[in-house]
Amino acid sequence: MNQLPLWDGPVHDIPEGIDTLVEAMNGTRLCVQVFGAPDAPLQVQLEGRGAQLISLSREFCVDLAARGFRVVRVDNRDAGRSQKFPDRPYDLTTMADDVAGLIEVFGGEPATVCGRSLGGMVAQLVALRHPRLTAGLGLFYTAPRSGRAVAADSPAAASGGSAAEAVPGETEWVEDFVNSVLPLGGSLYPYDPQALIRLGHRLYVRDHDPAGERRQDRAMARTPDWSAELAGITVPTAILHGDEDEVIPLSEAEELHLLIPHSTLRVLWGMGHGQPAQLDTVFVDTCAALRAPC
Numbered sequence: 262m263n264q265l266p267l268w269d270g271p272v273h274d275i276p277e278g279i280d281t282l283v284e285a286m287n288g289t290r291l292c293v294q295v296f297g298a299p300d301a302p303l304q305v306q307l308e309g310r311g312a313q314l315i316s317l318s319r320e321f322c323v324d325l326a327a328r329g330f331r332v333v334r335v336d337n338r339d340a341g342r343s344q345k346f347p348d349r350p351y352d353l354t355t356m357a358d359d360v361a362g363l364i365e366v367f368g369g370e371p372a373t374v375c376g377r378s379l380g381g382m383v384a385q386l387v388a389l390r391h392p393r394l395t396a397g398l399g400l401f402y403t404a405p406r407s408g409r410a411v412a413a414d415s416p417a418a419a420s421g422g423s424a425a426e427a428v429p430g431e432t433e434w435v436e437d438f439v440n441s442v443l444p445l446g447g448s449l450y451p452y453d454p455q456a457l458i459r460l461g462h463r464l465y466v467r468d469h470d471p472a473g474e475r476r477q478d479r480a481m482a483r484t485p486d487w488s489a490e491l492a493g494i495t496v497p498t499a500i501l502h503g504d505e506d507e508v509i510p511l512s513e514a515e516e517l518h519l520l521i522p523h524s525t526l527r528v529l530w531g532m533g534h535g536q537p538a539q540l541d542t543v544f545v546d547t548c549a550a551l552r553a554p555c
Contacts, residue, residue, distance in 0.1 A: 267283075267290065268283050272367050273299035273300075277296055278294055278319060279294060280292055280342055282342065284366070285359050285360075285362030286362035288362075289338055289343075289359045289362060290344040291336060291359060292342035292343045293333050294334050295332065295333050296322040296331070297325075297331040302330055302372070304373045304548060305375070306333065306335065306375050307360065308377055308378075309379045309381075310379040311340060311473070311477060312340065313340055313342075313467055313468060314335055314336045315463055317334050318538065318541065321541045324545050325549060329549075330549070335360070335363065337359070337380065340477070341467055345470070351476075352481075353407055353484040354484065357391070358390065361387055364394045369394070371394055373396050373548070374387050375400075375548050375551075377402060377403065377536065379481065381399075381400040381401055381404075382403055382404065384400060385494070389491075392495075392496075395496055396496060396497075396551070396552045397496050397498065398497070399544075400500045400514075402502050402503060402506055402534055403514070404514075404516075405491060405517040408482070408486055431469075434465050439461055442457055442535070445507065445508060445534040448505060449531025452535070488520055491521050492521070495522070498523070498524035499525050499551060500514050500527070501529060501547060502528060503528075503530075503532030503534065504528050504530050505532060505533045506532070507533065511528065527543075529543070
């Protein structure tokens with residue numbers, strides 16, 4: 262993985278669709294890609310545990326930008342080409358502060374924040390901790406708390422990924438990636454093995470440090486339950502969840518819907534854990550409806 266230079270120009274000059282390292286207001290350096298007009302309303306797209314920004318397709322971002330948004334897809338800390346934190350423990354509230362600091366760098370106007378799985382948890386905490394920076398929420402196959410996602414006393418969570426780990430070669434890494442993701446697709450939207458192989462090789466080249474994923478596990482495990490605070494979210498909130506999600510069951514989305522006043526829940530039948538390309542239009546429509554472009 263090549264180190265990115267820190268972007269030192271105006272954010273409206275960032276080239277479209279290119280990995281760019283930006284320093285958030287809280288000091289965290291996050292790798293982003295931007296799409297759409299610089300003066301359009303900001304929409305931040307967050308990925309899940311260990312996932313990199315390229316896991317969300319470029320086509321999705323282009324289509325959403327065409328609906329009148331400036332779309333920013335992000336590598337969370339400890340993933341992809343963003344800053345790594347091997348010696349500084351953190352939790353999901355710190356990750357939410359990263360996102361808030363990024364919104365401030367992009368002008369500080371309220372942004373819609375959309376997150377998948379772990380990213381959806383972070384999005385909730387952005388709205389709770391930084392309401393003035395949040396215009397709407399898209400919560401996709403996620404949950405109202407992180408404690409159920411990773412047991413606090415599990416070996417992965419306890420280690421925090423700080424110890425040296427043997428990193429497999431590219432072929433083995435990609436094979437492990439495909440084998441871990443392939444079973445998560447639903448019956449109507451199964452993953453394409455060849456597409457996963459191609460994505461796996463791209464992910465490996467960008468970043469293949471498993472320690473960062475372990476640190477994200479630890480961040481989930483140490484984050485206090487925030488579900489009792491969700492009644493305080495008043496911005497438009499759309500929840501999408503598959504009925505065949507074996508990572509985060511549908512019951513979690515149903516509870517999330519009950520806890521956030523005036524939220525909407527759409528169950529996507531036959532969908533597992535992930536955003537299948539066949540449903541990109543559904544996700545684009547959902548994201549675009551969160552806030553009418555100016």
